Amino acid sequence: MLHSRILANKVVAITGCSSGIGRATALECARHGARIVLHHIGNSQSQGDITSLKSELDTIHQETNIVSHYGKGERYVAIGADTTDPAAGQSIVQAAVGAFGTVDALVHNAGICQFADFHAVTREQLGRHMAVNFTGPFHLTQAVTEQIITQKSGGSIVTIASITATLGSSQLTHYSPTKAALLGMTYSCAVALGPHGIRFNAVSPGTTETAMNKRDLEAGGKRAVMESRVPLGRLGKPLDIASPVVFFLSDLSRYVTGQNLIIDGGASINYQ
Secondary structure, eight states: OOOOOTTTTOEEEESSTTSHHHHHHHHHHHHTTOEEEEEEOOSHHHHHHHHHHHHHHHHHHHHHOOOBTTBSSOOEEEEEOOTTSTTHHHHHHHHHHHHHSOOOEEEEOOOOOOOOOGGGOOHHHHHHHHIIIIIHHHHHHHHHHHHHHHHTOOEEEEEEOOGGGTSOOTTOTTTHHHHHHHHHHHHHHHHHHGGGTEEEEEEEEOSBOOGGGHHHHHSTTHHHHHHHTOTTSSOBOHHHHHHHHHHHHSGGGTTOOSEEEEESTTGGGOOO
16 A cells, blocks of 8 residues: 655654554554654563564565655664653653654553443542543653754644543543543643644544453443444444544644544444
8 A cells, every 4th residue: 555755754752552553553654654752661561562563664664665854764763661650751752852853743642441330440540540541641741842842843742532531431430531631631732832833633532443442342242232333334443543643643734733533433423
């Protein structure tokens, strides 16, 4: 498949690249020419996943033979860090600037989602979801946008939110508010940092097949129920989310900011 070069002059940092939507986004950004900071949590599992991702990226780079204004050098750099660590933001910025001299964009993908009944949610579980899904991205946004402002280059921040930020889910009462908080951050930062040429947008996936929700989908025939609600007849794939993210990262969306794109195959408008 031929791909455009719409990200050929962009350095994109993506959190949570080791699997799922983050991995698909890294691959799709590479196909469109970006240089990428591959963030992962830093444990043995994610290290192995990043190693295999690098092999896929090498294949893409050989096939596309992309040359940007950065030349032909390294196309990616990997960094392991817990995004809830206050130092993680600066570490990711330093990795980008150290490898490529700049950072132009950020994708907030890293997150956790543990299904639980409302009264079974513990204080620790709620706190962890907020720390990983909102507080970490908030401080990372501060670090990356400070660098972009210093560069005077403008940039794009894209957040992977969730359809549950605006619709209810009985098993995700502790998760949904964290994604709603991300949408609030997206809208307010679009206003606060627009004068610096920094755009903020979000995508809200519906049910998307990833390792995170595989067990939940296979329990009690839930997959069939969820698929029956989707006018397009199937659940989402990580690539379905990654492609719109590329649009928001690129100059094709240069006059788009403060928006939330729902990507759910039409499930949320299916009133039957």
